[in-house]
Amino acid sequence: xxxxxxxxxxxxxxxxxxxxxxxxxxxxxxxxxxxxxxxxxxxxxxxxxxxxxxxxxxxxxxxxxxxxxxxxxxxxxxxxxxxxxxxxxxxxxxxxxxxxxxxxxxxxxxxxxxxxxxxxxxxxxxxxxxxxxxxxxxxxxxxxxxxxxxxxxxxxxxxxxxxxxxxxxxxxxxxxxxxxxxxxxxxxxxxxxxxxxxxxxxxxxxxxxxxxxxxxxxxxxxxxxxxxxxxxxxxxxxxxxxxxxxxxxxxxxxxxxxxxxxxxxxxxxxxxxxxxxxxxxxxxxxxxxxxxxxxxxxxxxxxxxxxxxxxxxxxxxxxxxxxxxxxxxxxxxxxxxxxxxxxxxxxxxxxxxxxxxxxxxxxxxxxxxxxxxxxxxxxxxxxxxxxxxxxxxxxxxxxxxxxxxxxxxxxxxxxxxxxxxxxxxxxxxxx
Amino acid sequence: xxxxxxxxxxxxxxxxxxxxxxxxxxxxxxxxxxxxxxxxxxxxxxxxxxxxxxxxxxxxxxxxxxxxxxxxxxxxxxxxxxxxxxxxxxxxxxxxxxxxxxxxxxxxxxxxxxxxxxxxxxxxxxxxxxxxxxxxxxxxxxxxxxxxxxxxxxxxxxxxxxxxxxxxxxxxxxxxxxxxxxxxxxxxxxxxxxxxxxxxxxxxxxxxxxxxxxxxxxxxxxxxxxxxxxxxxxxxxxxxxxxxxxxxxxxxxxxxxxxxxxxxxxxxxxxxxxxxxxxxxxxxxxxxxxxxxxxxxxxxxxxxxxxxxxxxxxxxxxxxxxxxxxxxxxxxxx
Numbered sequence: 054x055x056x057x058x059x060x061x062x063x064x065x066x067x068x069x070x071x072x073x074x075x076x077x078x079x080x081x082x083x084x085x086x087x088x089x090x091x092x093x094x095x096x097x098x099x100x101x102x103x104x105x106x107x108x109x110x111x112x113x114x115x116x117x118x119x120x121x122x123x124x125x126x127x128x129x130x131x132x133x134x135x136x137x138x139x140x141x142x143x144x145x146x147x148x149x150x151x152x153x154x155x156x157x158x159x160x161x162x163x164x165x166x167x168x169x170x171x172x173x174x175x176x177x178x179x180x181x182x183x184x185x186x187x188x189x190x191x192x193x194x195x196x197x198x199x200x201x202x203x204x205x206x207x208x209x210x211x212x213x214x215x216x217x218x219x220x221x222x223x224x225x226x227x228x229x230x231x232x233x234x235x236x237x238x239x240x241x242x243x244x245x246x247x248x249x250x251x252x253x254x255x256x257x258x259x260x261x262x263x264x265x266x267x268x269x270x271x272x273x274x275x276x277x278x279x280x281x282x283x284x285x286x287x288x289x290x291x292x293x294x295x296x297x298x299x300x301x302x303x304x305x306x307x308x309x310x311x312x313x314x315x316x317x318x319x320x321x322x323x324x325x326x327x328x329x330x331x332x333x334x335x336x337x338x339x340x341x342x343x344x345x346x347x348x349x350x351x352x353x354x355x356x357x358x359x360x361x362x363x364x365x366x367x368x369x370x371x372x373x374x375x376x377x378x379x380x381x382x383x384x385x386x387x388x389x390x391x392x393x394x395x396x397x398x399x400x401x402x403x404x405x406x407x408x409x410x411x412x413x414x415x416x417x418x419x420x421x422x423x424x425x426x427x428x429x430x431x432x433x434x435x436x437x438x439x440x441x442x443x444x445x446x447x448x449x450x451x452x453x454x455x456x457x458x459x460x461x462x463x464x465x466x467x468x469x470x471x472x473x474x475x476x477x478x479x480x481x482x483x484x
Numbered sequence: 485x486x487x488x489x490x491x492x493x494x495x496x497x498x499x500x501x502x503x504x505x506x507x508x509x510x511x512x513x514x515x516x517x518x519x520x521x522x523x524x525x526x527x528x529x530x531x532x533x534x535x536x537x538x539x540x541x542x543x544x545x546x547x548x549x550x551x552x553x554x555x556x557x558x559x560x561x562x563x564x565x566x567x568x569x570x571x572x573x574x575x576x577x578x579x580x581x582x583x584x585x586x587x588x589x590x591x592x593x594x595x596x597x598x599x600x601x602x603x604x605x606x607x608x609x610x611x612x613x614x615x616x617x618x619x620x621x622x623x624x625x626x627x628x629x630x631x632x633x634x635x636x637x638x639x640x641x642x643x644x645x646x647x648x649x650x651x652x653x654x655x656x657x658x659x660x661x662x663x664x665x666x667x668x669x670x671x672x673x674x675x676x677x678x679x680x681x682x683x684x685x686x687x688x689x690x691x692x693x694x695x696x697x698x699x700x701x702x703x704x705x706x707x708x709x710x711x712x713x714x715x716x717x718x719x720x721x722x723x724x725x726x727x728x729x730x731x732x733x734x735x736x737x738x739x740x741x742x743x744x745x746x747x748x749x750x751x752x753x754x755x756x757x758x759x760x761x762x763x764x765x766x767x768x769x770x771x772x773x774x775x776x777x778x779x780x781x782x783x784x785x786x787x788x789x790x791x792x793x794x795x796x797x798x799x800x801x802x803x804x805x806x807x808x809x810x811x812x813x814x815x816x817x818x
Binding site (some may be wrong): 096097122183203218225231235260265304330465 | 589
């Protein structure tokens with residue numbers, strides 16, 4: 054049994070808002086969503102630029118969801134619940150009788166709240182397990198329970214009564230694409246009629262704001278212009294800018310979608326993943342692992358590379374990732390690479406980490422559906438090692454027959470999803 | 485087309501032993517590995533026993549590999565390496581070998597954070613974030629972030645073994661170990677890879693994991709107070725899968741499936757259940773979390789006799805904290 058898999062709903066929580074139409078327009082116009090950190094800004098964190106979900110949006114989500122979610126304070130879970138709810142609603146799916154519908158979400162690691170560690174230190178500053186145990190009921194839920202990777206997926210399943218498989222993918226920056234790929238295989242094989250897939254993340258917390266500083270991966274920031282900090286494919290790029298949010302999609306069996314008269318946004322054609330097997334924090338310069346994942350995704354979906362018009366790139370703005378991704382694209386597409394529109398949204402909203410590919414996938418779906426390509430912001434100084442059409446500054450309208458969504462992780466996991474415009478075949482029409 | 489998927493090799497490690505022979509012997513002898521908890525004083529938790537893997541090489545903090553892999557990543561590496569070698573996977577193209585892992589909760593190694601937190605306290609002993617951000621955070625080991633990303637451990641293992649194919653890391657409830665096996669079987673069945681290692685590894689036994697059990701979650705009774713009596717443990721297992729009689733023939737390995745220890749995995753059902761965990765501590769290895777399913781599978785493959793169904797293994801979420809379950813059947817190939 055092999056089902057065609059289509060996208061019937063999208064949901065977003067991003068630094069540029071939650072409404073798909075408004076988000077698409079904002080991204081297309083090149084509106085920046087990266088700012089100085091507001092929430093923890095008064096404490097002067099070493100991370101000077103972030104893509105934060107704006108406070109009014111966060112307040113609205115808390116108002117709308119808090120009761121339903123039993124006071125969840127974990128931002129990943131809140132974002133995932135909102136994006137999933139919107140995707141389900143926009144897909145027109147009933148929340149009844151979903152015994153086989155599943156959830157697969159990418160999610161980031163949990164971290165301890167530092168105040169819980171501080172309370173467990175003795176007078177000499179040593180960790181005292183007895184103090185930790187004595188205050189166990191005072192330990193914040195986010196240090197023990199609510200930081201569980203699977204919590205967002207569980208909450209979505211519980212909230213909407215989804216009775217199929219419920220899983221969390223934890224492969225950092227490639228997590229959402231791997232979740233989408235896993236969901237794609239579940240639907241294609243007939244295991245599930247539809248799956249909520251994508252991911253969410255937020256590391257805008259004390260540990261998160263030093264995480265990439267310790268790894269030396271953060272962008273240099275001009276505090277007077279934090280929006281310019283992330284510069285994918287630009288010669289002056291210096292590192293990534295962290296963001297937060299969620300992107301969810303409904304991947305549905307074509308037969309199921311057509312039977313209920315759903316609006317089909319695009320077809321998920323194929324999925325590919327690979328390991329770099331090179332270094333933990335750097336890709337091979339020739340991008341071979343990324344190229345393999347792109348190739349697998351295209352082959353998996355019988356997508357002619359010459360029909361791909363848009364690449365939603367991983368494009369972190371780090372020194373090593375960007376040229377490796379360009380090399381990968383060139384090795385797969387050959388001469389057609391020069392005809393591709395290639396862009397990274399990370400300059401606009403930051404790197405949403407485990408949720409990044411979820412939002413990027415949704416944007417790629419809209420690109421295919423609406424025949425438009427998104428821009429790469431802050432690309433003002435060309436880099437000879439990055440020599441593709443990155444659509445600098447503003448997006449544009451153009452036909453998009455097929456697109457790919459790239460994501461590559463620390464650890465060397467690569468994941469690529471291929472999309473194409475949905476065209477019903479004879480069997481579909483007959484059904 | 486449904487193609488059978490066989491078990492070509494397996495490897496296990498738990499508190500009863502570091503390899504399958506030791507574990508088999510301990511199980512046959514009715515031994516229990518549950519004993520006094522080591523590594524830190526847990527008396528205040530009221531939980532003084534656990535089934536821990538404990539060798540010096542696993543806890544050597546000066547070993548850079550352990551810094552990146554983390555203790556449970558190191559245990560995972562041991563069994564993946566053994567399963568890989570036993571199935572001769574180095575004979576296959578690196579791109580045609582996959583790796584699918586279910587991993588337990590990654591708790592921050594508190595000891596790595598302590599110097600920074602201690603330097604960030606105000607006069608009342610409370611955390612002062614401004615102090616932390618101003619420079620105290622620099623006292624955190626620079627590799628600490630990598631130890632928080634469990635996919636990094638899996639990536640490091642793939643790098644060491646030169647595995648370049650399809651892959652997945654799931655977390656962190658017990659059922660993710662079953663799903664890792666199912667996705668590996670799916671990938672082999674659908675021809676995405678020629679062989680795959682499916683593995684699972686438990687969470688660490690540490691103050692945070694003890695505290696998590698202690699506080700209880702959403703209807704699950706804390707350890708020792710009735711309900712699901714879970715014994716924490718460090719354990720891991722791996723199963724290598726590949727096509728039976730498929731297009732990829734590699735000489736001696738095909739003969740392995742005719743051996744008495746051959747097995748076949750067929751996906752019969754996958755779904756979820758909100759049923760409470762059925763914990764069986766009779767084997768004396770405790771709750772293996774995501775490692776449970778592959779461990780059971782490995783044991784079943786070891787014990788298969790000709791023509792018999794090996795084992796129906798079902799794994800529910802490790803604590804009842806959320807929905808999720810999978811099931812699979814292990815059978816001898818026809």
